[in-house]
Amino acid sequence: MEKQILFLDLDACTGCKSCVVACSLRKEQKLEVKTARLWVPKKESICLAVPVICEQCKNAPCQNVCPTRAISRDPKTNALLVDSQKCIGCKECVWACPFGAITVRQGVAIKCDLCDGDPECAKVCMPKAIQYVSLEEESFEKKWHSLEKRIKALATIVGGK
Amino acid sequence: MYGWQGKILHIDLTKGKTWTEEFNSKLGELFLGGRGINAKLLWSLIAKPEIDPLGPENVLIFGTGALTGTTAPSSGRTTITCKGPITNLYLKTNMGGHWGAELKFAGYDHIVLHGRANHPVYITIQDDNVEIRDAKHLWGLDVRETTETIVEEMDDKEAKVACIGPAGENLVKFAAVMSSVYHAAGRGGAGAVMGSKKVKAIAVRGTKSIELWKPDEFRELALQVRKNLANDSGAQSLYNYGSSGSLGFVNDLHAFPNRNFKYGHIDYVTPLTGQNLVERGYLLRRVGCFSCTTSCHRFVEAKNGPYVGTYTGGPEYETFAALAAQTWIIDTDTVIKANELCNIYGLDTISTGSTIAWAMESYERGVLTKDDTDGVELKFGNADSLIKAIEAIAFRKGKLGNLLAEGVKRASERVGKESWKWAICNAKGLEQSNVETRSAKAYALAFAVNPRGPDHLHTETFAEFGASPEAIALIEKLTGDKKWASPYYVEYRPEIVRWHEDCYAVTDSLGFCAFATTAAYAVNPQNMAEMFHLATGIQMDEKGIMTAGRRIITLEKCFNVREGADRKLDNLPWRLMNEPAASGPAKGMMNSQQELDGMLDKYYALHEWDAKTSWPYKETLEKLGLAEVADELEKLGRLPKKSHLGDE
Secondary structure (H helix, E strand, C coil), rough: CCCEEEEECCHHCCCCCHHHHHHHHCCCCCCCHHHHCCCEEHHHCCEEEECCCCCCCCCCCCHHHHHCCCEEECCCCEEEEEEECCCCCCCCCHCCCCCCCCEEECCEEEEECCCHHHHHHHHCCCCCCCCCCCHHHHHHCCCCCCCCHHHHHHHHHHCCC | CCCCCCEEEEEECCCCEEEEECHHHHHHHHHHCHHHHHHHHHHCCCCCCCCCCCCCCCEEEEEEEECCCCCCCCCCCCCEEEECCCCCEEEEEECCCCCCHHHHCCCCCCCEEECCCCEEEEEEECCCEEEEEEECCCCCHHHHHHHHHHHHHCCCCCCCCEEEEEHHHHHCCCCCCCEEECECCCCHHHHHHHHHHHHEEEECCCCCCCCCCCCHHHHHHHHHHHHHHHHHHHHHHHHCCCCHHHHHHHHHHHCCCCCCCCCCCCCCHHHHHHHHHHHHEEEEEEECCCCCCCCCCCEEEECHHHHHCCEECCCCCCHHHHHHHCCCCHHHHHHHHHHHHHHHHCCCCCHHHHHHHHHHHHHCCCCCCCCCCCCCCCCCHHHHHHHHHHHHHCCCCCCHHHHCCHHHHHHHHHHHHHHHHHHEECCCCCCCCCHHHHHHHHHHHHHHHCCCCCCCCCCCCHHHHCHHHHHHHHHHHHHHCHCCCCCCCCCCCCHHHHHHHHHHHHHHHHCCCHHHCCCCCCCCCCHHHHHHHHHHHHHHHCCHHHHHHHHHHHHHHHHHHHHHCHHHHHCCCHHHHHHHCCCCCCCCCCHHHHHHHHHHHHHHHHHCCCCCCEEHHHHHHHHCCCCCHHHHHHHCCCCCCCCCCCCC
């Protein structure tokens, strides 16, 4: 059976940012936007928001560029995990990620680890903009379509004029 | 400190100085946060009655909820408190959006604006870096332009802006403070107070953390409450169709006020419903305030006629009622345009619609002439005149703009000719929100005693309609019998009102949305107390938190008592007390003085307030830990003479 993934539905996202604070509460035991493993940029004049989170790429640029091989794949969840012992905080992965889904805090890269198969962001998202689901191979198109839409929205929001 | 940041940011605009005051958890235990701590600050900072609300002695206080910034559902709201320019009494007004959470992440729970700047300024807060900046280039811009300009200047797309539009600058009495562009702290004229201080905007960016006492337990409980709220039937309707999703139901009861409260039913009401927004493709997106599971806010675009392409947040139930039903312009696209103008000019849609409806009736009766309206054909149903009137008000243009910008009470006093009889405000002066109180008796009582004037945003008693299983269960809990879940009874209304006002005060003080506690019921006093306890570490149960709510309400009442208010101000608009409802199951019903008096007597008795003056007794205040307030009122001669103990 295909591993579960975080499926993001732009049309369902209301921009409430519950996922952001829920993430930091789960991972850091406090409410803090900057240590959340996802972000939700928003353009308020057109009420458009888009969740941005690690896509757990099959051929992952972050993993490929890491000079210390600190990034490995969790065989259980398929999540790309950062080994904080090996990580030297060089930010190569931050630059390599096409989605902006990795940050470095206190000298260590932090990113989504799918909460070991129980992702908090999906649990708090009542409009189901973030769902933790199994998608079979044939729904590759669905995943691609979702990604394409989100990237366009992201360009509208952060792209400036 | 857990839960709160424990910091109040003071900004003295006269002197150009800022400083931070720390508060301890005792203040939080007594007044919770948000609206509660705001009320305490207002009482202390305005030390005497009868100051000018638009003068430098007034303060403008912003307060985030104790749980704002957390995963508690729908907990991101902000309360603004000051002495109000319409009523010259206590004013709290509340807004959603994302500004409050951002303020909390910047490290502050409250902001107090003191004094008055000598030229237009705006304030930027980036964590500990607080600046008062020149706003010459922003003065005159609308809310959307102001927000986008400031976000660009701060070079941070995550900055959140609360600001006023031209209406606030021009001291329109019912100007709103707007945040996240389309979220209004609309009622009562806080925008005019901000304008009088010459503050265009407060922009905030925060990167700090909020610590909780028991983070994992809080997370588990908040998640459970989120699920409960998402499963509540009222919340689901709000998500699907917004606040105007219930409009058709209210219209079926002939309780949807229109044409300045002369009628209660519209034969073809569909264009004004949330269902119509969805089904006809007006709705572009459902929008969530910070940490909200319900996301009732709408983002819409006009599709037909001269306003094609107009986009805005809204319209809400109240906006459909005020700008469409009351003016008799039953057209979705026109409402969207009118709503957009109110949002970007920074006007309260309720007072705007009410004032224009009053003017339309006055014009049709010949009390206002074409000379008074600067040539505008101000008639019910004339869409063009609605748009012209909104622009006239926001910019105080001409005779019409200057008259209507004062609100219905002052406008009707100026015009005379008994036009106060169709001015839909009570003795306090605020335009009534669009609830047919003649056939909803708990609402009638709640509106009469609301310290800021007659509206539903102090005590929302929607449960009395029994429109959902959850509402019926609540009425049964409060009265012992579900048969009282009907708005036509006067029995048990004081009990229903009192529970809801305590609950509403807690709701506002923790940062929750009233829709989560009194339209949907999944967030309730018990789980609010538990979440408060786990967030702050302060022992709290249902009884304790409701007592805090009562303390807050009583202090708010005392602000008005200090200003000289008494029982005479606890009434309803003349039309609703003297002209019966026109049609339907409620035909013939009224809010007579006699009926209201019966409910008021019981209500004051439940509060242990004096029935004659409506003032709280000394013992009542002392029991709530408000002894200092009692002392001050005693000095002013505003404590009732006889104690209720052993009285009669």
